[in-house]
Every structure is written in structure tokens, then in C-alpha cells.
Amino acid sequence: MKKNVYPDNINNGRRRNKLNNLRVAASIATLFTAGAIIMGGLILSFNSLDVFSVPLLFVIAGLLVTLFFFVRRELKISQYWLIVLALMALGSGVLVSLLPTYLQGLHVHGIIHRSFVSGLLLLAFGLSGVYYSLFYRLSAKPRAFDVARYPIIIFFTITALVAYSLIVIHIVQNGVVQWQWSLFTTAFQSQSHIIETWQNGWPTFSVNPIYRAGILNHIIGTLMLMFLTSVISLPIGVSVGVFIHEYAGAKLGGIINFSTTALRSISGIILAVTAIDLLAVPKLGTLWFSIFHGFGHDVNGMIQYGRSSFLFASAFISLLVIPVIAKSTQEGLNSIPVDVREGSLAMGASKDFTLFHLQLPWSLPNIITGLMLGCAEAAGALTIIFLLSGVGQYGVSPLNETTSLAYLIFDIKFWQSLGDPVSNLKNSQFVVAFVLLIMTVGFTTIALILKRNLSKRYKGV
Amino acid sequence: MITDTKKINDQIALSSTGRAVPGGIMTRSLEIYYRNNKVIKGLDIIFPPGKITAIIGPSGCGKTTLLRSLNRLSELTNGCNVKGQIMLDGEDILNMDPMLLRRRVGMVFQKPNPFPKTIRENILYGPKALKLKVDHDMVVRTCLEKAALWNELKHRLHENAFKLSIGQQQRLCIARTLAISPEVILLDEPASALDPVSTASLETSILAMKGEYTQIIVTHNMNEARKVSDYVAFLYMGNLVEYGETDKVFNHPERPETRDYINGKFY
Numbered sequence: 186m187k188k189n190v191y192p193d194n195i196n197n198g199r200r201r202n203k204l205n206n207l208r209v210a211a212s213i214a215t216l217f218t219a220g221a222i223i224m225g226g227l228i229l230s231f232n233s234l235d236v237f238s239v240p241l242l243f244v245i246a247g248l249l250v251t252l253f254f255f256v257r258r259e260l261k262i263s264q265y266w267l268i269v270l271a272l273m274a275l276g277s278g279v280l281v282s283l284l285p286t287y288l289q290g291l292h293v294h295g296i297i298h299r300s301f302v303s304g305l306l307l308l309a310f311g312l313s314g315v316y317y318s319l320f321y322r323l324s325a326k327p328r329a330f331d332v333a334r335y336p337i338i339i340f341f342t343i344t345a346l347v348a349y350s351l352i353v354i355h356i357v358q359n360g361v362v363q364w365q366w367s368l369f370t371t372a373f374q375s376q377s378h379i380i381e382t383w384q385n386g387w388p389t390f391s392v393n394p395i396y397r398a399g400i401l402n403h404i405i406g407t408l409m410l411m412f413l414t415s416v417i418s419l420p421i422g423v424s425v426g427v428f429i430h431e432y433a434g435a436k437l438g439g440i441i442n443f444s445t446t447a448l449r450s451i452s453g454i455i456l457a458v459t460a461i462d463l464l465a466v467p468k469l470g471t472l473w474f475s476i477f478h479g480f481g482h483d484v485n486g487m488i489q490y491g492r493s494s495f496l497f498a499s500a501f502i503s504l505l506v507i508p509v510i511a512k513s514t515q516e517g518l519n520s521i522p523v524d525v526r527e528g529s530l531a532m533g534a535s536k537d538f539t540l541f542h543l544q545l546p547w548s549l550p551n552i553i554t555g556l557m558l559g560c561a562e563a564a565g566a567l568t569i570i571f572l573l574s575g576v577g578q579y580g581v582s583p584l585n586e587t588t589s590l591a592y593l594i595f596d597i598k599f600w601q602s603l604g605d606p607v608s609n610l611k612n613s614q615f616v617v618a619f620v621l622l623i624m625t626v627g628f629t630t631i632a633l634i635l636k637r638n639l640s641k642r643y644k645g646v
Numbered sequence: 647m648i649t650d651t652k653k654i655n656d657q658i659a660l661s662s663t664g665r666a667v668p669g670g671i672m673t674r675s676l677e678i679y680y681r682n683n684k685v686i687k688g689l690d691i692i693f694p695p696g697k698i699t700a701i702i703g704p705s706g707c708g709k710t711t712l713l714r715s716l717n718r719l720s721e722l723t724n725g726c727n728v729k730g731q732i733m734l735d736g737e738d739i740l741n742m743d744p745m746l747l748r749r750r751v752g753m754v755f756q757k758p759n760p761f762p763k764t765i766r767e768n769i770l771y772g773p774k775a776l777k778l779k780v781d782h783d784m785v786v787r788t789c790l791e792k793a794a795l796w797n798e799l800k801h802r803l804h805e806n807a808f809k810l811s812i813g814q815q816q817r818l819c820i821a822r823t824l825a826i827s828p829e830v831i832l833l834d835e836p837a838s839a840l841d842p843v844s845t846a847s848l849e850t851s852i853l854a855m856k857g858e859y860t861q862i863i864v865t866h867n868m869n870e871a872r873k874v875s876d877y878v879a880f881l882y883m884g885n886l887v888e889y890g891e892t893d894k895v896f897n898h899p900e901r902p903e904t905r906d907y908i909n910g911k912f913y
Contacts, residue, residue: 524759528819531719532826533749534775542775547762644762644808 207255211322214248218314221245222340225307228300238303242278245310246271249317256321270313277306312337353622360619363612371399373610374578378484395484398610400617405581406495406588407564407624413499413583414563415556418506423552425507426514427540442515445508453505453568460501460573464493479586481579491586493573498587501569506559513555517548546643550636557632564591564625571595590621668735669750669829669860670695671716676730678711678720685711687884688730693830693877698852698861700875700892702868704907707881709864710756713832716862717751718744734830749776751830752823757839758815760807760822765799768807768818772826785825793821793851813844817851824855831855833863837870849874868908872896880904 221241228234249271256264281303288297315336323329374397382389425445429438467473469490479494521544529539545552570591577588597614671693678686685708693699701709714720715728718739732739739747761768769786772778786803790796795817799810807818816836823831833852837845845867852861852874865871871878871892878895880888880903888895888904899905 522759524755524757525761527719527722528753528755528759529761529771529775530722531717531748531753531755532772532775532823533745533747534772535745538775542771543761 207252207259208322208324210248210251210255211318214245214252214318215315215322217241217244217248218311218318219336221307221311221314225304225311228304228307232298232300235298235300235303238300238307239278239282241307242274242281242303242310245314246274246278249274249314252318252321260325264317267317270310270317274310274314277310281306312340356615356618356622359615363614363616364619365613365616368398368400368610368613368616369404370401371397372402372578373397373399373576375576376484376578398613400590400593400610400613400620402577402581403588403590403593403617404620404624406577407590407621409495409581409583410499410502410570410587410589411560411563411628413495414502414506415560417499418503418510418559419552419556421503422507422510422555423514423545425511426518426548427545429511430515430518431536431540445511449505449508449512451505454572456501456504457569457572460493460497460569464497476584479584481585483579489579491577491579492575493587494584495581495587496583498570498573499563501573502563505569506556506562509558510552510555513551514548517551518544520551521547546639549643550640553632553636553639557629560628560632561625564589564621564628590617590624593617594621668695670735671830671860671862672733674731674733676712676715676728676732678708678715679727679729680711680723681725685884686715689884689886691879691886691889693860693862695829695860696857697876698856698863698874699877699879700871701862701864701879701881702866702871702907703881705866708884709881710834712881713753713834713862713864716830716832717748717753719748719753749826750828751832752826752828753832754816754819754823754834754836756835758812758819760810760815760818763807764804765807765810765818766803768822769825772822776826778826789821789824792824792855793817794847794854795821795851811844813840813847816840816844817848820848820851820855824859828859830860830862833861835864835866837865837867845870868896868910880907882907 224234224237224241228238249267253264253267253271256262256267281299284299284302286299288299288302316333319336320329320333323332374395376395378393378395380391380393382391425441429441433441464477467477474490477493477497479491479497480488481491483489526539526544529543530536534542570587570589574588574592575586576593576596577586579585581588593610594614594617597610597617600611673689673691676686676689676691677684689712701712703709711720711726714723716732716739718728720726720728721744728740734742734747734750739751761771763771766786769789770782773780773782773785787796790799795814798814799818807815810818816839820831820833820836836852837848840848849870852863855861856876863871863875875892877890878888878892879886880895880901882903888899888901890900895904896908899908
């Protein structure tokens with residue numbers, strides 16, 4: 186006689202009653218294991234809850250063994266994994282109860298509370314226990330395979346989401362507290378005005394310190410960096426992409442492709458080292474020195490040179506952005522059907538016309554995505570910015586000293602560590618972070634809207 | 647192997663005296679290679695001007711390759727090599743500028759391939775690409791009328807071409823080709839992706855253009871070939887097996903292969 190795989194379907198009253206026993210056991214096990222996950226998270230945060238860990242582990246072990254016997258009786262399957270898991274939970278409980286409250290020695294140079302171990306163990310047994318108990322709670326149907334995995338997937342998803350939202354909440358909360366409107370209307374300035382007066386026929390100099398706290402120049406500087414980086418990297422990146430796709434053969438294209446991908450993965454710090462060496466090459470007073478370093482006039486009318494100019498910094502950032510744009514251009518060109526391109530050529534259109542009126546418009550959404558990623562890098566994700574920027578108090582034109590919000594956050598932290606008594610900015614790093622967050626989110630949104638509209642217009646989708 | 651050359655030559659003479667229709671194509675010992683593989687093996691054929699010629703034959707016999715070589719689109723395929731002569735109104739197309747040639751020899755593809763633009767822009771793409779000085783509204787209207795699309799689409803000119811049905815897209819591709827006023831139109835299995843209703847309207851469009859353009863149509867559909875074409879060429883393994891007037895080829899084929907293929911008994 187054929188064995189019934191899904192006992193749920195049996196309409197026998199006695200059996201259904203017994204099956205309910207398995208369901209009840211599985212439900213209780215699900216509840217406890219889910220509780221163990223929550224408790225594990227709590228124990229990792231609060232050491233005092235550690236006392237619950239050992240009993241909970243023993244309870245889980247007991248529930249798993251019960252589940253094993255119910256499964257064996259009802260479904261005629263010996264699910265030995267449950268026993269193994271139960272034994273492991275039991276062993277872990279014993280291990281945790283044997284551990285001293287604080288772990289020291291054993292080359293651990295520090296003090297770790299026992300709850301660290303017990304919390305992680307509870308999470309592990311909780312997650313695996315939920316999987317099994319939920320599986321049998323859903324009467325071991327094929328669909329239960331899928332559903333029983335949901336809690337594990339959802340747990341990790343929620344962990345990631347909570348981490349991100351905590352960061353955003355932290356920045357917004359502190360940013361709102363530290364918010365000063367004056368920061369947005371003032372450009373940062375920290376200079377000394379030297380006043381020359383004549384007394385008894387002799388010149389006397391007195392110093393009048395000028396200090397203005399503000400982030401206006403840093404905001405404009407960030408936008409300037411984004412703009413210059415786009416202007417430099419867009420034509421070059423698109424040209425490289427078009428060249429690889431249209432003109433280079435398989436071999437040359439492969440070589441260029443490989444090298445751009447390799448260049449893409451170069452860390453910004455490696456470029457920054459080169460950039461700093463390059464900055465030292467031109468002699469003071471030469472044209473190249475002015476272009477590389479950037480210059481401006483201070484309140485006394487003296488020329489002041491900076492660390493590096495916007496033009497120089499964005500040229501170096503472009504080196505990292507060009508491969509991204511080239512790659513996305515190529516992807517865009519690849520996605521156009523061969524038929525459509527041949528259709529254009531078959532009308533007698535030149536390759537050039539086809540490229541500019543058909544292929545590039547089609548690839549525009551891809552190119553915009555590449556540019557968006559590039560701009561996000563220019564805005565603050567790059568190490569290169571920290572090493573090439575200054576406070577930029579002498580103006581924001583392409584030939585002034587580079588400055589950006591990302592650098593300012595770093596700089597404010599630096600002042601704090603020095604205990605700078607002058608700076609009003611020292612308590613406003615979260616405002617800066619908030620502004621940077623708004624700018625990044627804003628640019629991403631604009632780019633996405635643009636991408637969608639372009640897709641609709643040029644691809645009809 | 648050309649069986650009916652004399653009659654066709656008479657036809658050419660007739661058309662050149664009666665109505666001056668340009669666009670006669672003649673090949674002389676045409677050979678096409680894909681790398682070392684000979685796809686077309688010495689072909690001599692005449693496509694008379696102003697007429698519809700159907701090329702039939704089993705898959706892989708070189709129909710599409712032949713068609714693509716007539717406007718030198720085969721050059722875009724890597725490793726494709728054309729030898730021999732293809733004459734368009736007495737000029738060897740292999741010595742012509744490919745862009746000027748493609749302006750005279752338009753092509754409609756197997757799968758509808760409208761440009762990702764509006765219907766109007768699709769029609770005007772050719773004139774813009776070739777910098778033709780034409781009245782845009784006029785061109786759009788006449789081309790759509792010739793392709794029997796004007797009544798359906800006159801209120802939808804600014805919609806994206808992808809929103810049209812697949813049959814309308816294919817007829818739009820024909821209308822688009824007409825905008826550069828070619829002499830020859832190559833149709834590469836234009837109805838293979840269409841349902842019977844769309845196929846019927848496509849055939850109407852093709853028949854409406856008869857006499858004004860030389861049309862060469864590759865097809866797997868015997869009914870279509872019988873319905874629209876004036877002449878039929880049967881190609882097998884890169885060779886021209888039979889060529890003649892449609893009625894004659896379909897009703898009284900000379901070669902047994904042709905008869906078998908037409909009756910669907912082929913190998």
C-alpha cells in the first residue's frame with residue numbers, strides 16, 4: 186500500500202487529533218525558539234539578562250527532543266538532526282554555566298562578559314530551532330520548506346535595515362539639535378587682518394583676528410567638485426566606452442576593459458599618494474604651481490596657496506570615475522538590439538549619425554547611472570578628498586583650494602581632538618553630515634527621476 | 647540554370663520603354679563566403695525593375711545572405727566575403743559608396759525593428775540622416791499612406807513606436823524605408839513574426855507598392871509567395887535551382903526539387 190506522504194489529508198478523526206499534538210508541540214517550540222532569538226539580541230546588549238540564557242538553552246533542548254518523538258510517532262520519520270541539535274543546545278547550556286562571569290586570560294587582552302558567548306549561542310540555536318519547529322508546525326508540506334526559511338531571511342534583512350535606519354536617525358537627530366541657520370549663510374573664515382598705524386613717525390602693527398564659522402563655502406565646494414568631476418569624466422568616459430564597443434576589436438577591447446576594471450578597484454589612497462608627489466613637482470611661482478595648488482587673496486591682499494585646487498582634485502577623482510562611466514556606456518550600447526542598429530545603417534545613415542541619434546540616446550539612462558555613482562564618490566566616499574582638501578577660505582572657483590563637506594567632518598573631529606577653543610563649528614559635525622546626507626539622497630533622487638524619464642522617452646519603456 | 651532568362655529580359659526591356667522604373671538588379675557569378683564556408687555558389691540572377699521577386703528555399707540555403715549582400719549589409723558581419731558582380735542599373739555596387747547604395751536599396755528586417763522614437767521621428771529618421779530637404783509633414787503622410795497605415799495612425803504620430811502592435815511596427819518599418827525613396831526594397835521574411843491578419847495587411851502594403859519599387863522578398867510562406875510575387879527564385883544549397891514567373895513555377899515546376907519543396911515534401 187502506498188504510504189501517504191501528507192498525513193494532513195487523512196480524514197481519520199483519531200489521527201488528526203494526534204497530528205494536532207505534533208502541531209501544538211511545534212507551536213510551543215516555535216514560540217520558545219523565536220523568544221530565544223529576541224533574548225539573544227537583548228543579552229548581547231544587557232549583560233544582566235545573562236541569567237536566562239542557561240535555562241532557555243535547556244528548554245530548547247527539551248523541546249527539540251519532544252519534537253523528535255512526536256515527529257517519529259506521527260510522520261514515521263526519524264529526524265536525527267533534531268536530537269543532534271538538542272544535544273548541542275544541552276552542551277552549550279552546560280558550557281555557558283561552567284564559564285566564569287568574565288572571560289580573561291587565554292591571550293584575551295581585555296574583559297569579555299559571559300553574555301557575549303551565551304547571546305551568540307542563543308541566536309544560533311534560536312534561528313535553527315525556528316526553522317525546524319516552523320517546518321513541522323506547517324505539517325511538513327513541500328511549501329513548508331520555503332516558509333520555514335522566511336524567519337531566517339527576514340531576521341538578517343531586519344538586522345541590516347535596523348543598522349541603516351539607526352545611522353540615519355542618529356545623524357538626523359543630532360543634526361536637528363545642532364542646527365544653526367547662520368552656518369548656511371556664512372563662509373568659513375579664520376584669518377588675521379594686519380592693521381598698520383603710524384605713531385610718532387613710526388609704523389605700528391596690530392593684529393585683528395577675523396573668525397567666521399560657516400559651511401557655505403564647503404557646500405559650494407562639494408557641488409563644484411561634483412560638477413568639475415562630471416565635466417572632466419563624462420566626455421572621456423563616454424568616449425572610452427564608445428571606442429571599446431564600436432571601434433576596438435575583441436582583443437584590444439578586452440585589454441582596455443580589463444585595465445579599466447582593474448583601475449576601478451584601485452583604492453583612492455593609492456592615487457592620493459601619487460597626487461601628493463605630483464603636487465610637489467612644480468616650483469613655487471610657476472604657472473603649474475598655481476594651477477595645481479590653487480590660490481586666493483586673503484584679507485590683507487596677499488596671495489595664499491592651498492593644498493590643491495578644485496581642478497587638480499577633480500582631475501584625480503575623475504581617474505576613478507572614468508572607468509565607471511565607460512563601463513556603463515558600454516553596457517548601454519550593448520543593450521541596443523543589433524537589428525535596430527542595422528536598421529539605421531540600412532537606411533544609409535552613417536555610423537556617426539547612428540551613434541549620436543540612436544545608440545547614445547538609448548544608452549543615456551545607463552550613462553546617467555554611471556555619472557550618479559561617480560558624483561556620489563566625488564561627494565565624499567573617497568579617501569583622496571581628505572588628503573587633497575583644505576578649509577578653502579579664499580573662494581570657490583576651479584582654481585581655488587579644494588574643500589568639501591566630507592573633509593569638513595574630518596576637520597571638525599580633528600579640531601575637537603585638539604580642543605580648539607575658537608571654533609564655533611566644533612559642535613556641528615552632525616549638521617554637516619546631515620547636509621551631506623540630504624545632498625546625496627537628493628542627487629540620487631534626481632538621477633533616478635531623470636533616468637526613468639529618459640528611459641520612457643528614448644526606449645519607450 | 648536560369649530557365650526563363652529570355653522572358654525576363656523582355657520584361658526589363660518593356661519596363662524601360664513603358665514606364666521608366668529604375669532599380670533592376672543583376673548578379674554575375676556571385677559567390678559569398680562566411681570565412682571558408684561557401685554560402686552562395688556562383689549565382690546569376692536578374693531581379694527585374696518594378697516587379698516583386700520572391701526568393702524561396704529551405705533554411706540555410708543562403709536566401710538571407712544573398713539579400714543582405716544586395717545592400718552590402720553583409721559587410722557588417724565578421725568574416726563575410728562577397729566575390730563576383732552585383733549590378734544595380736548597370737553600376738557595380740561593390741564599387742559604390744555603401745551609404746549611397748543603401749539609400750537606393752532599402753531593407754525591411756525579419757523582426758520589426760522600429761527605432762525607439764515616436765512614429766513621426768521614425769519616418770523622418772532617414773531624411774534627417776541623409777540631410778534630405780523635404781517637407782516633413784508631407785513625407786510622413788505619403789509614406790504612411792503608401793504603407794496603408796495613415797488612417798490607423800494619423801492621430802498617434804507622437805506616440806512611441808514600441809506602443810504599436812507588432813504588425814503595425816513592421817508596416818511602419820516599410821513606411822520608414824519609403825521615406826528615403828529607394829529604388830529597391832529588400833524584405834527579409836517580413837511576415838514571419840506576424841499573425842494572419844497583420845500578414846494580410848502587410849501583403850496589401852507590398853502589393854500597393856508594386857510597380858513603383860523593385861521588391862525582393864525572402865519568404866518561407868508559399869501562399870505569400872504565390873499571392874504577392876511576380877517571379878519566384880528557388881534557392882537550394884547556394885544554387886539557383888529554378889527561376890521564373892510565379893504561376894509557372896508554382897503550377898508547372900520544371901525541376902523535381904522545386905515541385906517537392908512547393909508541396910512540402912522536401913527531404
